[in-house]
Every structure is written in C-alpha cells, then in structure tokens.
Amino acid sequence: MTEPLEAFEELARRRRTSLLMDRERAVPEELVDRLLRVSTLAPNHKRTWPWRFAVVTGDARERLGELVSDYEARSGADPARVATIVERQAPKQLRAFFDGRGVYTHLAASDEPLFVTRDADHGMTGRMVVAVRSGRDLMGSVWVECRAPLDGAALTALADGARTVALHLLRSRASADLERQVESELVIRLLEGTADAATAASRLGLPHTLLRVIAVQAFIGAERDAALLLAFERATTGFGWSRPGRSALAGNTVYTLLPGDQSATARKWVAGLQAALPERMTLLAGISGPAEVADLVAARHEADECLALHEVWPPGATPPAYDESWDDILLQRLRSAARSGRSPNRGPVAELRRHDRAQGTDYVPTLRAWLEAQGDPAEAGNRLGVHENTVRYRLRKMAEITNLQLDDAKKRLAMMIELAATDTD
Numbered sequence: 301m302t303e304p305l306e307a308f309e310e311l312a313r314r315r316r317t318s319l320l321m322d323r324e325r326a327v328p329e330e331l332v333d334r335l336l337r338v339s340t341l342a343p344n345h346k347r348t349w350p351w352r353f354a355v356v357t358g359d360a361r362e363r364l365g366e367l368v369s370d371y372e373a374r375s376g377a378d379p380a381r382v383a384t385i386v387e388r389q390a391p392k393q394l395r396a397f398f399d400g401r402g403v404y405t406h407l408a409a410s411d412e413p414l415f416v417t418r419d420a421d422h423g424m425t426g427r428m429v430v431a432v433r434s435g436r437d438l439m440g441s442v443w444v445e446c447r448a449p450l451d452g453a454a455l456t457a458l459a460d461g462a463r464t465v466a467l468h469l470l471r472s473r474a475s476a477d478l479e480r481q482v483e484s485e486l487v488i489r490l491l492e493g494t495a496d497a498a499t500a501a502s503r504l505g506l507p508h509t510l511l512r513v514i515a516v517q518a519f520i521g522a523e524r525d526a527a528l529l530l531a532f533e534r535a536t537t538g539f540g541w542s543r544p545g546r547s548a549l550a551g552n553t554v555y556t557l558l559p560g561d562q563s564a565t566a567r568k569w570v571a572g573l574q575a576a577l578p579e580r581m582t583l584l585a586g587i588s589g590p591a592e593v594a595d596l597v598a599a600r601h602e603a604d605e606c607l608a609l610h611e612v613w614p615p616g617a618t619p620p621a622y623d624e625s626w627d628d629i630l631l632q633r634l635r636s637a638a639r640s641g642r643s644p645n646r647g648p649v650a651e652l653r654r655h656d657r658a659q660g661t662d663y664v665p666t667l668r669a670w671l672e673a674q675g676d677p678a679e680a681g682n683r684l685g686v687h688e689n690t691v692r693y694r695l696r697k698m699a700e701i702t703n704l705q706l707d708d709a710k711k712r713l714a715m716m717i718e719l720a721a722t723d724t725d
Contacts, residue, residue: 380394393422397419397422401416403416407431410431413430415427415448415450416429428446428449428455432469444458479536480532483548484548486546487555487557488548488550490593490596491596497594506559510559510561510591511559511590511593512590512591513555513556513602514556514558514585514588514603515553515588515604515607516531516535516583517585518577518582532554534577535554545558555600556569557596561590563623566619584610586602586603587603587622606620649664649722652702668719670695671719675706677691
C-alpha cells in the first residue's frame with residue numbers, strides 16, 4: 301500500500317495546470333459526478349457539510365453566458381464587450397475594426413500601451429490595450445475598457461499587469477511543454493513495446509477500453525517539418541478530460557492513441573484536427589483496427605500501412621481504417637514486393653503481358669476479367685464490352701502462347717494474385 305506522503309508526492313509530480321482547454325467539448329457526466337463526490341471528502345468544520353454545487357451543461361451554458369452579458373450591460377459594459385462575452389471571443393467585425401485602426405500592428409511592434417478611441421458604430425466606448433510579451437515573442441494582450449487614456453498610476457499598473465500576465469502564460473506554456481514531453485515518451489514506449497502497457501496507459505490516463513492508433517502526416521506544399529509540428533501542437537492542445545487522445549511525434553509522423561472501437565470516432569477526431577489547421581495544409585491519416593493496450597505495437601504497423609495507402613488513393617480520400625481496408629493493404633504489400641523486383645518475369649501472366657506490348661493484344665485484361673468472373677465468358681464479356689465468343693476465342697489464342705492451365709485452382713489463384721500485385725489499374 302502506498303504511504304500517504306508518497307501518494308501526495310506522486311500527485312504533486314503529476315499535477316497538471318494549463319489554460320489550453322477545448323471549451324466546446326462537453327465534460328462526461330460520470331466524470332463530473334466523480335469530481336463532486338471527491339470534493340465532498342475535503343475537511344469541513346464540525347460536520348457542517350457546507351458544499352453547494354451547480355452544474356451547467358448544454359444550452360444552459362449559453363443561457364448563463366447571456367445572463368452574464370446582461371449583468372455586464374447593466375453594470376455599464378459597452379455593447380462591444382457584451383458581444384465579446386456572448387461569443388467568447390471578439391466578434392469578426394470588431395477584430396476588423398481593430399485591424400483597420402492599426403492596433404494589431406502596434407501590438408506586434410511595441411510594448412507601450414495604446415488607447416483606441418470611441419467608435420459608436422461598433423458599440424465601443426474606448427479601450428486601453430498593451431502587449432503581453434516574453435522577449436520578442438508576442439503572447440497576447442491586456443484590454444481595459446475606459447473612456448479616456450489612462451495615465452499616472454493607472455497606466456503604470458496596466459504595464460506592470462501585462463508583465464505579470466506574461467509570467468503566468470510562460471508558466472502555463474512550460475507546463476504544457478513538459479506535459480507534451482512526458483506524454484510523447486509514454487506513447488512512444490507503448491507503440492514500441494518497451495513499457496509495461498498497463499502502467500503506461502494508467503499514467504496517460506487512458507480508459508480501460510479498446511484503442512485505435514492514428515498515424516498522421518502533414519505538409520504545406522513541399523514543406524513538412526513546420527506543418528508536422530503544428531499538427532502535433534494542435535493534437536496535444538488541452539489536457540485531461542478536455543482531450544481524449546494521447547499523442548507523440550516520432551520521425552515524420554504524429555501518432556495518437558484514441559479510445560473507442562468505432563472507426564467513425566477516429567475519423568471525427570481526424571476531421572477535428574484538420575479543421576484546427578490552416579486551410580492550405582494537407583493532412584493524411586491512417587487508422588488502425590481496435591486493439592488492446594498490449595497490442596499497440598501491431599496497431600501502430602496497421603496505422604502506418606493505412607497511411608501508406610494515400611500513395612495510391614485519390615487526394616481527399618476518407619482516412620482508411622485497417623479493419624475496413626485490409627484487402628487494399630494486402631494488395632499494397634504485394635505491389636511493394638513487385639516493385640522491389642520480386643515479381644515473376646516468367647509464367648503465363650508475364651508472357652501474356654509481353655505479347656500484349658509487342659502485338660497490341662488485350663490478353664491480360666481478358667484473363668483478369670475471366671478470372672474475376674469466375675470462368676463465366678458472358679460475364680467476362682460484359683466486363684470487357686465484347687461478346688462472350690470473343691472471350692472464348694481469346695482464351696484459345698492465349699493457350700497457344702503460354703501454358704495457362706485454367707482448370708487448375710491453384711494456378712488460377714496464383715494468376716489472380718500476380719495480376720493484383722502487378723496491375724496498377
């Protein structure tokens with residue numbers, strides 16, 4: 301049994317602090333219920349049980365935002381601030397107004413506070429704004445609603461406050477970077493099979509369910525490094541309940557362990573990642589079949605092979621999942637073997653292909669159609685757009701060129717495999 305002090309030390313080491321949260325993702329009800337139960341374990345004075353909890357979910361969140369904005373309006377907040385509260389970000393028109401006034405240009409170049417004058421068209425009484433910066437890195441900005449420029453002690457307090465905010469943001473960023481590093485190491489160890497699977501999964505906070513491995517590559521034109529780093533940053537934005545997957549960057553691929561056995565869930569995750577990236581960025585993904593934690597090494601290979609299918613699939617194709625595309629993967633393996641020079645250069649298929657190139661005949665397509673039609677000349681003729689007697693005639697001529705042995709089941713299977721491995725149609 302873990303000693304109390306050791307348990308506390310473990311909690312302190314694993315404490316997570318981050319402002320990176322997905323505000324649109326609902327918190328699971330069972331997690332909320334568990335957190336509330338744990339909260340009631342805190343010490344209380346003489347068993348007064350003083351806790352009161354209010355859980356706001358779904359549409360009620362929007363209504364709560366409207367109540368807050370109404371309160372702000374009654375407290376004297378201008379319409380621009382109220383709209384920002386409701387939308388949880390500055391409205392598009394307001395951002396365009398600030399851009400036109402040169403606010404963002406000023407923030408990028410200067411640490412000095414700037415006063416933005418009143419504008420009735422945008423419902424704004426006036427703002428003081430100052431950059432939040434770490435060295436040359438612009439991390440954000442602090443805004444104060446005011447009708448006239450601040451001066452004296454108020455102006456000094458605003459500048460000092462911006463520096464304090466910068467320190468907090470740096471601490472948050474350092475926490476996030478540390479979390480990414482620890483998470484990546486654990487994910488890679490799981491994918492390589494070098495860690496105790498159950499322990500590593502527990503440290504990552506993964507549920508005891510089937511997982512899918514998602515392999516992702518990203519690029520902007522010929523540029524891959526920056527695009528891949530951006531994809532990794534987006535994939536690891538948020539911690540704990542706010543992010544279902546756990547990701548690692550290995551080589552030129554981002555790998556994510558995603559709970560759930562449905563391929564649709566994995567594709568939805570990929571679509572969400574794509575939506576968070578610039579439009580000009582191309583994202584390719586391959587999805588493994590559902591796997592236990594102990595089988596993630598094999599699942600990684602499945603995801604890699606699904607990712608490789610994009611080499612032969614058309615642009616914009618749905619991310620392939622191994623349990624749905626295993627046949628395409630098998631054929632791709634055969635094609636890879638054929639490209640490495642291990643396809644036969646003798647035998648019926650090779651000899652018919654040489655004859656087609658030399659004489660302009662269509663014997664290889666005819667053989668493929670006949671095999672796919674399971675020996676039915678009429679069906680083969682339909683596939684080729686010719687009469688069934690033409691198929692029979694071609695088969696007779698083909699038998700004069702090479703030893704087909706179409707009555708041998710093993711020979712037919714071998715020819716179908718060779719055609720699948722060497723044809724690119």
